[in-house]
Amino acid sequence: MNAAQMVNALKEKFGEAVLSTTEFRGEQTVHVSLASVKALLKYCRDELAFDYLVDLSTLDHMGEEPRFEVVYELYGYGHHAHLRVRSKIPDGEDAPSVCDIWAGANWHEREAWDMMGVKFSGHPDLRRILMWEGYPFFPLRKEFPLAGKPSDLPEVGFTKVAPMADGPFVTSAGAKDTVTREPRAKRTEDEK
């Protein structure tokens, strides 16, 4: 069974829960409602032999409802097929943890929580993985500035705003020497 046939099998099995499917250059994507995403993923592993969760990531569609979306990339070592499962997360709802289906999801879900602030219900140990416990922001959300925000947790960690000055690398074409022409952060007077 190839990936396209598996998508059809999923549509038959889950009916309404499969909201839509897309194919792009042979990549199969299934959009699923959040309520049935876990059952569908379990079916993918048990019946369709997707034994490897390649990646789990999250998207921030700021300004849309629902705002967040979780993406699962699946792969089967037996049949070498890829499948992408996407599910939007309505406001105030948590995504279901898939740690009990693929143990490898554990750290992916922690990262999604750390960076995007999406909670996974049923996760055995949902702590931050990159930033420290007590860091108040979710840095990959769209409203978070690239330069960061100041924070301070005594004895644990602190962050400051990075000097951006119109972007990380600003060239000054026509300046008199190479040091000034070189692309680099140009700090304004008050940043110094």
Place this chain on the structure above:
Amino acid sequence: MVAPAETHAAYDSKIEGNIVFTKLDAAANWMRKNSLWPMPMGLACCAIEMMAAACSRYDLSRFGMEVMRFSPRQADVMIVAGTVTYKMALAVKRIWDQMPEPKWCIAMGACASSGGMYRSYAVLQGIDTLIPVDVYISGCPPRPEALLEGLMRLQKKIEGEHAIEDQKRTMITDMAG
């Protein structure tokens, strides 16, 4: 034999035998600069170049600073090699605090010096915001030759220190006051 003007020791084997005249500061500096024990604070790709500098091809030991110590209590120059994230920053500070005086710090590469290309929420914009830096080495990452140059600059800097002279001067002022 007449000693060149820039050396700190005068030595005539015919007259003085095993006696060397020097200044205490000069002797202490000479000993310090020729046995720098680095604390390799390898945090990113700069650490690979630092390892290369310590290995046989570039061989730091030619200049007397090969004794990499992985315990801060035995080291006297910290080579901050790589990107210092905010999560790592306090650990670097803590290791620095554990090093005994006199101690020096080298910021190796763009990231350790200024945050480098990482203008981001996660990266400390230069280790000099947290600990005092003696030598900055440019490069991304710097080649081993650049690290050697940096360490030799540090040796030059140590040569010019006058800790004991200062101590003596403070003592005299204290006694006068």
